Amino acid sequence: DTEVTQTPKHLVMGMTNKKSLKCEQHMGHRAMYWYKQKAKKPPELMFVYSYEKLSINESVPSRFSPECPNSSLLNLHLHALQPEDSALYLCASSQEGQGPNEQFFGPGTRLTVL
Amino acid sequence: QKEVEQNSGPLSVPEGAIASLNCTYSDRGSQSFFWYRQYSGKSPELIMFIYSNGDKEDGRFTAQLNKASQYVSLLIRDSQPSDSATYLCAVRNTGNQFYFGTGTSLTVIP
Numbered sequence: 226d227t228e229v230t231q232t233p234k235h236l237v238m239g240m241t242n243k244k245s246l247k248c249e250q251h252m253g254h255r256a257m258y259w260y261k262q263k264a265k266k267p268p269e270l271m272f273v274y275s276y277e278k279l280s281i282n283e284s285v286p287s288r289f290s291p292e293c294p295n296s297s298l299l300n301l302h303l304h305a306l307q308p309e310d311s312a313l314y315l316c317a318s319s320q321e322g323q324g325p326n327e328q329f330f331g332p333g334t335r336l337t338v339l
Numbered sequence: 340q341k342e343v344e345q346n347s348g349p350l351s352v353p354e355g356a357i358a359s360l361n362c363t364y365s366d367r368g369s370q371s372f373f374w375y376r377q378y379s380g381k382s383p384e385l386i387m388f389i390y391s392n393g394d395k396e397d398g399r400f401t402a403q404l405n406k407a408s409q410y411v412s413l414l415i416r417d418s419q420p421s422d423s424a425t426y427l428c429a430v431r432n433t434g435n436q437f438y439f440g441t442g443t444s445l446t447v448i449p
Contacts, residue, residue: 256435258437266441267427267439267440267441267442268383268427268439270436270437270438273435273436275435280434280435281434281435281436313382315382315383319435321435325370325371325373325388325389325390325431326371326431326435327371327373327385327388328373328385328429328431328437329385330375330382330383330384330385331382332381332382333381333382
């Protein structure tokens with residue numbers, strides 16, 4: 226099973242709302258990622274969790290707050306977003322350690338900030 | 340800055356032809372190299388990965404890696420209209436950071 230699931234599929238929120246994106250994988254992967262993708266652009270890395278600890282934060286604004294409750298789950302908490310934050314948010318997972326550690330993506334959450 | 344560069348295209352090939360996609364990267368410490376296919380409005384789908392110099396074949400797809408030239412390519416043989424998509428090259432370093440190229444848009448003309 227190479228499935229990564231994400232909920233919700235679509236989210237519309239106002240700039241004062243608080244919402245969360247959820248991601249789950251059951252492949253035993255110990256690295257999980259959040260990416261942001263704008264139209265016709267490649268995915269941009271936001272955060273990396275390794276063994277449930279935040280290992281990389283690519284200078285993401287604090288209005289995005291990641292959380293990794295356990296090895297299968299990854300959340301992205303959203304607060305006071307701006308319209309320019311509207312994008313496709315992708316979760317991915319991979320093995321850790323030696324090897325190619327190929328990354329598998331979930332279907333994404335399409336976020337619109339009004 | 341870890342750069343991954345691809346020709347943005349668009350690349351058009353007739354059905355049944357070979358499509359050739361190219362990617363160069365700047366970080367010599369890069370460990371693994373990946374090709375993803377992304378249909379419009381969908382998430383990236385892994386096609387192939389390669390981490391040793393040379394060729395790797397999987398069905399109609401062949402990935403080629405030349406670490407000395409910092410070059411990765413993807414060949415798609417017998418191209419089909421369903422292969423029409425954006426192809427993303429991705430590079431992973433030792434720190435589990437993946438960097439993506441800007442993607443090449445491929446259209447296979449029936």
